Amino acid sequence: MTTTKAINKEASSREKPFHIVKRTDMPTWKSWLIRILSVLASLVVCAIIIVAVTGDNPLEVYGTMIKGAVGSARRVWVLLQEVALLLCVSLAVTPAFKMRFWNIGAEGQVLMGGLGATAVMLLLGHKLPAPVVLVLVIVVSILCGAIWGVIPAVFKAFWNTNETLFTLMMNYIAIQIVSYFTYVWSSNKGNNVINTINVDNHAGWLNLPESVDRYGYLLNIIIVAVLTVLMYFYLNRSKQGYEIAVVGESINTARYAGINVKKVIIRTMLISGALCGVAGMLLVSGTDHTITPNTAAGRGFTAIMVSWLAKFNPLFMVLTSLLLVFMERGAIEISTVFGLNTSFSEIIAGIIIFFIIGSEFFINYSIKRTRAKEVETK
Amino acid sequence: MKKIIALLLVALFVCGALAACGGSKTADNNNTAATADQKKSDFKAGFIFLHDENSTYDLNFINAAKAACENLGVECILKTNIEESNACKETALDLVDQGCGFVFADSFGHESYMIEAAKANPKVQFSHATGTMAHTEKLDNYHNAFASIYEGRYLAGVAAGMKLNEMIESGKITADKAKIGYVGAYTYAEVKSGYTSFFLGARSICPTATMEVQFTGSWYDETLEKEAATTLINNGCVLISQHADSMGAPTACEDAGVPDVSYNGSTLASCPNTFIVSSRIDWTPYLEYAIKAAMNGDKIDADWTGTLGTKSVVLTEVNDKAAAKDTQAKIDEVKAKLDSGEIHVFDTKTFTVTVDEAKQLNVGAKVDGEGHLTSYMADVDTDEAFAGDTEVIADGYFHESEYRSAPYFALDIDGITLLNTKF
Numbered sequence: 006m007t008t009t010k011a012i013n014k015e016a017s018s019r020e021k022p023f024h025i026v027k028r029t030d031m032p033t034w035k036s037w038l039i040r041i042l043s044v045l046a047s048l049v050v051c052a053i054i055i056v057a058v059t060g061d062n063p064l065e066v067y068g069t070m071i072k073g074a075v076g077s078a079r080r081v082w083v084l085l086q087e088v089a090l091l092l093c094v095s096l097a098v099t100p101a102f103k104m105r106f107w108n109i110g111a112e113g114q115v116l117m118g119g120l121g122a123t124a125v126m127l128l129l130g131h132k133l134p135a136p137v138v139l140v141l142v143i144v145v146s147i148l149c150g151a152i153w154g155v156i157p158a159v160f161k162a163f164w165n166t167n168e169t170l171f172t173l174m175m176n177y178i179a180i181q182i183v184s185y186f187t188y189v190w191s192s193n194k195g196n197n198v199i200n201t202i203n204v205d206n207h208a209g210w211l212n213l214p215e216s217v218d219r220y221g222y223l224l225n226i227i228i229v230a231v232l233t234v235l236m237y238f239y240l241n242r243s244k245q246g247y248e249i250a251v252v253g254e255s256i257n258t259a260r261y262a263g264i265n266v267k268k269v270i271i272r273t274m275l276i277s278g279a280l281c282g283v284a285g286m287l288l289v290s291g292t293d294h295t296i297t298p299n300t301a302a303g304r305g306f307t308a309i310m311v312s313w314l315a316k317f318n319p320l321f322m323v324l325t326s327l328l329l330v331f332m333e334r335g336a337i338e339i340s341t342v343f344g345l346n347t348s349f350s351e352i353i354a355g356i357i358i359f360f361i362i363g364s365e366f367f368i369n370y371s372i373k374r375t376r377a378k379e380v381e382t383k
Numbered sequence: 384m385k386k387i388i389a390l391l392l393v394a395l396f397v398c399g400a401l402a403a404c405g406g407s408k409t410a411d412n413n414n415t416a417a418t419a420d421q422k423k424s425d426f427k428a429g430f431i432f433l434h435d436e437n438s439t440y441d442l443n444f445i446n447a448a449k450a451a452c453e454n455l456g457v458e459c460i461l462k463t464n465i466e467e468s469n470a471c472k473e474t475a476l477d478l479v480d481q482g483c484g485f486v487f488a489d490s491f492g493h494e495s496y497m498i499e500a501a502k503a504n505p506k507v508q509f510s511h512a513t514g515t516m517a518h519t520e521k522l523d524n525y526h527n528a529f530a531s532i533y534e535g536r537y538l539a540g541v542a543a544g545m546k547l548n549e550m551i552e553s554g555k556i557t558a559d560k561a562k563i564g565y566v567g568a569y570t571y572a573e574v575k576s577g578y579t580s581f582f583l584g585a586r587s588i589c590p591t592a593t594m595e596v597q598f599t600g601s602w603y604d605e606t607l608e609k610e611a612a613t614t615l616i617n618n619g620c621v622l623i624s625q626h627a628d629s630m631g632a633p634t635a636c637e638d639a640g641v642p643d644v645s646y647n648g649s650t651l652a653s654c655p656n657t658f659i660v661s662s663r664i665d666w667t668p669y670l671e672y673a674i675k676a677a678m679n680g681d682k683i684d685a686d687w688t689g690t691l692g693t694k695s696v697v698l699t700e701v702n703d704k705a706a707a708k709d710t711q712a713k714i715d716e717v718k719a720k721l722d723s724g725e726i727h728v729f730d731t732k733t734f735t736v737t738v739d740e741a742k743q744l745n746v747g748a749k750v751d752g753e754g755h756l757t758s759y760m761a762d763v764d765t766d767e768a769f770a771g772d773t774e775v776i777a778d779g780y781f782h783e784s785e786y787r788s789a790p791y792f793a794l795d796i797d798g799i800t801l802l803n804t805k806f
Contacts, residue, residue, distance in 0.1 A: 077480055083473050184600075192495075196571055198467070200495040200516075293469045297492065302466065340463055346435055347464050 021375065028371050036368045040361065047360030051353045061343055070350075073338020074331045079220060084334055086222035089229035090287060092326040094301075094308035096229075096236045096319055097280030100273045102309075103240060103317045105253040106161065110172025112305025113179030114153045114278045116298070118285025120183055121149030123296040126202045126209035126289075127190055138208040139290075146286035147279045153179060154278015155271060162267040176305070184298045199295045211291035225291045232280070237319040249273055281305070314361065332357065426457040426485075426678050428670075429478030431471060433490035435463035438603050439647035440628035444489040444512070447666035454667075455674055467492025475500035479507050485677040487670065488512070491573075501525040508677040512666065513573065515789045517685040519764055528669050529788035530689030533580035534721055535662030535696040537728045539644045540584020541717050542660045542701065542710045543622055546642050547589040549707035556621055563594040564615025566625035566632045568602045570804040576783060576790035577626045580728045581644070582799055587733065588713070593798055595620060600805030605629040614802075616641050633658065642705050649699040659706045660714075661699045668693050688788040691722055729781035731756040734796045745794050747771050754797065756781065761791040 052063035075081050094111050101108035125141045133141070157171040184197075192200040203209060212221045240246040252259045252269050259266050284304070289296050307329060314328075315321035336350030430448045434441045445461060452459035460481060465474050471493045475486050479500070487510045488497050494514040501509040501524050510526045511517070517527035547561040563585060567574040578596055586592045597615055599607040608631025612623050616639050624644040625632035630653060636643035637654040645654075645661035669689055676683045689695020701711045720726045735754030738745045749758035760771025763786045775782045775791070783792050795801065 077477070079473070079477055079480055083477075196491065196515075197569060198492045198494070201499060204495075204499075295495065297467060299466060300468065302468070337462070337464070340435070341461060344461075346437075 023372050024375050025370050026373050027369060031368060039368055040364050043360045043364035043367075044357065047357045050360070051356050054352070054356070059343070059345060059349070061345075066339060066343065069338050069342045070332070070335030073336075073341075074334040076338075080334065082220040082222050084330060085226050086220075086292070087330045087334065088323070088326050089222070089226045090284060090292070091304050091307060091311060091330055092233060092322060093229045093284040093287060094281060094304045095311035095315075095322050095326055096232055097277050097284060098305075098308050099236065099312045099317050099319065099322070100240060100246075100249055101277040102312055103253050104249045104270065104273050106158070106270060106274065107169040108154070108157075108172050108274065108277055109169060109306070109309060110154070110157065110175045111277075111281050111284075111308055112301045112303070113172070113176035114150045114281030115285040115288065115301040115305055116176075116179040116183050116296075117153040118146040118150035118282030119289040119296050119300050120179075120186060120285070121145040121147075121282065122209065122286045122289040123186070123190075123199070123202065126294075127199075130203040130206070130208040133208075135206060135208040139211065142209045142211070142286060142290050146289070147282040150282020150285055151275050151279040154274045154281060158271045158274030162270045180298045183296060183300070187297060198297070201294045203294070209290050210294060211286065222292075225287045228283070228287065232283070233319050233323060240317070240319065245269075245272070310358075314358075328361075329354075329358075424455075424457050424678070426455075426674070427460060427481065427483045428452055428457050428485040428487070428674050428677075429460045429475070429481070429483035430462065431465045431474050431478075431486070431488040431493060432461065432463045433465065433467065433493070434603055434628075438628045439630070439650075440602065441489060443647045443663055444666055447670055448487070450667045451670035451674060454671060455678075457674060457678070465493075467496075469496065472496035472500050475509070476503065479504050484508065485510070485674050487673070498522070498525055508673065508683060510669075510673050510683065513789055515787060518787055521685075523682075526673065526683045526685055526687065527788050528666075528673070528687040528689070529784060529790070530664040530669075530693075530695040531691070531784050532662065532664050532696055533576050533728050533783055533790065533792070534691055535664070535698060536577050536581040536646075537584035537587075537721070538698055538714050538718055539624070539646075539660055539662040540581040540586075541588055541714055542706060543581070543624065543642075543644050544585040544588025544592060545707040545710045545713055546622055546659060546705075547585065547592055550621060551589070551591075558591040560619065560621065561589050561592045562618075562620050563592060564612065564618065564620030564623045565594055565596045566608055566611040566615065566623065566627055567596050567598045568627040568805075569600065570598055570801070572790050572793040574598075574626050575794070576792035578624075579734075579792060579794070579796055579799065580783075581624055582796075583728060583733055584717075586798065587717075593800070595800045595802055597802045598805035599627055601627070603628045605631040608632045609635045612636060613639070618802075645699075651699075651702055655702070655704065657705050658702045660701045660710070663697060663699070664689065665695055665697045668695050686788040688784045691718060727780035729783055729792060731776065731779055731781065734798070736794055736796055748794060756794075759794065761786070761793070763787050763791055 055061055055063040055066055074084055094115060098108050098111050122142045125138060125145050129138055129141060153175060157168050157175060160166040160171060161168045187197050187199055190199050191197050211224055213224050248264050248269050251262060251264060252266055256266055288300050293300060311322055311326045311329060314325040332354040336347055336354060339345055339350045340347045432441045432444055436442045436445055448459055448461060460478060460483060462474050465471055467490055471488060475497060478486050485508045489512050491513045494511055494516055497509050497511045498516065498520055501522050505524055508524050510528055512528055514527040517525055543563060550556045551558050551561060565578045567578055582594045595615060595618060597611040599611050601607055608627050608629050612632040612635035615623060622642050623632055623636050626646055628647060630650065633643050633645055633650040633654045636657045641657060642659050643654060643657050644659050647663050649661050651658045669687060673683050698714060732755060736745050736748055736750050736756055737754065738748050738750055740746055747760055748756060751757050756776050758774060759776050761773050761775045762771050763773040773786050781792060784790055
């Protein structure tokens with residue numbers, strides 16, 4: 006560590022008066038203090054922008070944001086539900102990311118999972134008993150997501166293709182396939198809309214009865230909570246989780262240690278895709294009860310940010326997804342109450358996230374002044 | 384030491400900013416007081432829009448919602464950027480939670496979620512624009528509405544025909560080059576009914592007019608719409624119109640100096656040299672009618688179709704800079720004839736249809752020896768079989784928007800070429 010520090014110092018001190026040093030000694034309380042202060046600082050900057058651009062009272066804007074996110078029982082449930090959905094996709098991409106496999110195809114994997122659920126609900130909803138339909142929905146959607154995820158993994162493992170481009174392109178294919186089926190299955194000829202499926206018998210619906218769960222999201226939330234804990238232990242306490250980490254650090258080290266890299270890549274993407282399939286299922290059979298090409302609604306991409314911000318720790322991801330969803334829900338209310346375009350709320354959210362990411366830099370690195378003597382000697 | 388100073392500075396900054404905010408609070412209170420004065424009743428109406436005011440389609444609804452609520456003195460809550468997903472149902476229920484007695488949604492894909500919300504709240508009235516299911520769902524508190532916008536488009540087509548004639552007379556084009564380009568969103572009834580009525584209006588004035596249609600596969604995609612318009616212009620179209628909701632097509636026309644008949648509202652401000660006229664649905668009359676009924680506990684029609692007569696179908700001012708001479712007078716003349724029933728937009732004598740089973744073209748339509756329609760079973764009731772269920776040809780014309788408010792004219796008539804299809 007000291008040698009790298011010295012090299013860093015030497016390299017950066019050649020012409021600049023400042024240089025960046027990695028820190029390793031920051032206590033946890035201090036790092037959290039910095040994070041909290043950075044959020045406060047971001048709120049101050051946002052407040053200045055709100056006053057300068059709109060003339061609205063920033064405190065009221067923030068108050069409205071909070072009210073929009075958690076202002077009523079329904080809003081709290083919707084918030085938790087949205088967190089659960091985003092978190093599920095984030096959990097899905099995390100093992101791949103930890104392996105340094107850039108799966109940016111979650112959007113497509115979610116859609117394919119959703120399409121599997123839709124197909125079972127539509128085609129078998131009135132032919133088989135409801136419990137059988139639900140089991141099939143679960144199996145088929147997980148399978149669809151896993152297949153969509155494993156295709157780029159196989160190509161990566163055997164022919165070393167670029168997984169970033171591969172998974173990205175697979176998104177567009179998935180969107181087109183879903184577009185095609187929304188046309189084929191549209192409820193009114195050619196109108197591209199599949200109305201809510203199985204309204205009469207609720208076959209394939211993943212919801213508890215209304216008497217137990219008034220808002221219908223409890224099951225989704227429980228499933229994702231369980232998945233979060235499982236993923237935490239899988240990544241941090243299991244042999245497979247360790248293999249993922251080693252492959253991510255260095256493929257050569259992994260090979261040297263006798264890890265079958267191909268197998269790990271394929272297995273991890275199977276898990277990643279399958280979890281995306283679960284997310285698709287939660288969206289289609291637990292939430293929307295139908296599908297559109299926009300069902301994933303960008304969650305596959307937002308999940309990347311959630312996962313990175315939390316440094317691939319599933320438990321932290323609860324916080325980061327909560328943060329993003331909270332701001333999104335709040336943003337909708339701001340645009341309603343203040344008549345501001347949603348873009349404005351997005352600007353605010355962007356500033357806050359920028360500060361949070363920035364604070365990570367100051368937690369991990371310190372900026373030191375290069376002493377004059379050192380510069381002179383060069 | 385330095386860090387502590389930095390921390391203190393940040394803390395100071397926060398306090399300072401908070402103090403500054405406190406100061407501006409009084410101004411805001413005045414603001415709310417003003418709105419309270421304007422409010423004449425406790426009734427609240429909630430509105431759900433697919434996009435925000437940047438979409439001409441939604442802007443048209445937003446303006447109508449504001450106008451209707453102001454005229455009736457009720458509070459309105461506007462929710463923009465609500466997707467056609469469970470989010471729509473949640474937003475509708477949230478609006479009910481906030482005390483809305485009337486909830487309205489503006490996009491086709493919102494429909495099944497509105498129905499779910501309506502079922503859960505029998506005491507609240509739900510209305511949905513462009514939907515098709517109210518007359519089959521038979522809920523007392525769920526309603527569809529649309530307008531006979533094909534009449535407006537026919538009149539806009541008249542303005543286009545006048546312009547084509549002017550171009551022919553001035554020698555700018557020859558009669559056989561009078562080709563119109565049309566940017567459509569999707570290849571289905573709402574769009575087909577729109578461009579066909581527009582084309583028939585244009586051809587009633589300029590008999591040699593033909594039309595090419597390019598679909599974008601999206602209701603709102605500025606780039607695609609601009610590209611589609613440019614493609615049509617490069618194909619030799621001398622006049623453009625569109626049925627998609629961004630400024631893509633109008634700005635492409637302004638850039639190329641090609642006249643444009645717009646939709647959803649005036650695009651004059653951005654396109655002063657090429658904007659001719661625009662047809663649009665004014666939703667204010669419907670919203671006033673429905674909100675008033677909801678306030679008084681009166682029944683709202685399951686299917687309400689606005690017309691020229693209800694002032695739901697309107698045309699903007701004609702832009703004399705781009706339009707042909709006497710366009711306004713001609714529009715008024717034709718409008719009076721439509722109003723009186725002297726002429727009908729889809730008069731079967733004015734167009735021919737080719738039926739080709741092999742190419743899946745206009746299957747189910749019956750035509751006479753010359754190609755004029757004699758019978759057509761339209762898919763009025765929504766069902767999965769897509770089967771035609773209602774005879775819509777009678778008295779020599781196609782009865783559009785009469786058996787339900789949303790359009791069902793889905794035929795491909797001769798003279799219009801589809802460059803692509805997008806579903």
